[in-house]
Amino acid sequence: MMTPVLYTCAGSRGLRATWAAEEAGTEIDLRILPFPPRYLAPEYLELNPLGTVPLLIDGDTQLTESCAIAHYLATRGGTTDLAIAPGERDYGEYLDYTYHADATITFPQTVYMRFAIFEKDKGWADAGHAYAKWFHKRLVKVEQRLDVREFLCADRFTVADICVGYALILAQSVGLDDGVPQRLKEYRARLTARPAYQRAVAREEAGRTALNREG
Known part of the structure; x- marks a missing residue:
């Protein structure tokens, strides 16, 4: 199974996705972009014409809504306690x-x-x-x-x-x-x-620091 690629900006709505991946133990290839990417990373528009973050690419699947991505990453490997299944209470x-x-x-x-x-x-x-x-x-x-x-x-x-x-x-x-x-x-x-939230924040911040160093 391929590793999903998550494009986001540190601290943006994409944090929902990074956090969900950490909670679920789902491996992702996290790629932090400068904000706003539509101006500072114009090549990103070739992947997502909206220019918004987050963007998840998993094979032929592409998602741009943060809550949908969070649910997807939490359940990609099967049913977990992070989601509630049809027929289950609530x-x-x-x-x-x-x-x-x-x-x-x-x-x-x-x-x-x-x-x-x-x-x-x-x-x-x-x-x-x-x-x-x-x-x-x-x-x-x-x-x-x-x-x-x-x-x-x-x-x-x-x-x-x-x-x-x-x-x-x-x-x-x-x-x-x-x-x-x-x-x-x-x-x-x-x-x-x-702990999963704190790992997600630290991971995004590390990506932002590396991006700034490159810039």
């Missing part, structure tokens, strides 16, 4: 929270980052801050779910936790943490204490 909830992570939670974060951080000099900062409020309001579903649970689904750590957890990690790193409820901060602390 199967529907597993799918829902895995998709909710990017479509509902990370989306307003990315708009906030673009308008309030990357392009704030263009006069769009107010729009970015409006999306920050949207992000905080959209945390209520996860907060209520974790009111009586340690993890989101089936009383165990799964890819759904990786996908939602990344959004909370991103919030801390881009200045959105003031509106994150304490319960979710405690949940994030449990997730980031996991």
Whole structure:
């Protein structure tokens, strides 16, 4: 079986994929790109015309959605406790929270980052801050779910936790943490204490350091 190749930028949504691979013990060929790759690594557009990260290439299979890649890497070798199978308790909830992570939670974060951080000099900062409020309001579903649970689904750590957890990690790193409820901060602390998460971060940082050295 070929080793999947994961293209990403350190700390980006691709961390979901790197983390899932570490949790599952799935071997990947991790290739760290400069950010943003569409400008700083234009040859990458030949692989992914979108210019976005992450990108997973596994033989003829190519995936560009971080949550899909995380699920794929967690189950590539067969059924694992990192995913919930059809017929198992919380199967529907597993799918829902895995998709909710990017479509509902990370989306307003990315708009906030673009308008309030990357392009704030263009006069769009107010729009970015409006999306920050949207992000905080959209945390209520996860907060209520974790009111009586340690993890989101089936009383165990799964890819759904990786996908939602990344959004909370991103919030801390881009200045959105003031509106994150304490319960979710405690949940994030449990997730980031996991050895596989720490290995994933260290691996991406090592790749970024090597890239900077080459540059």
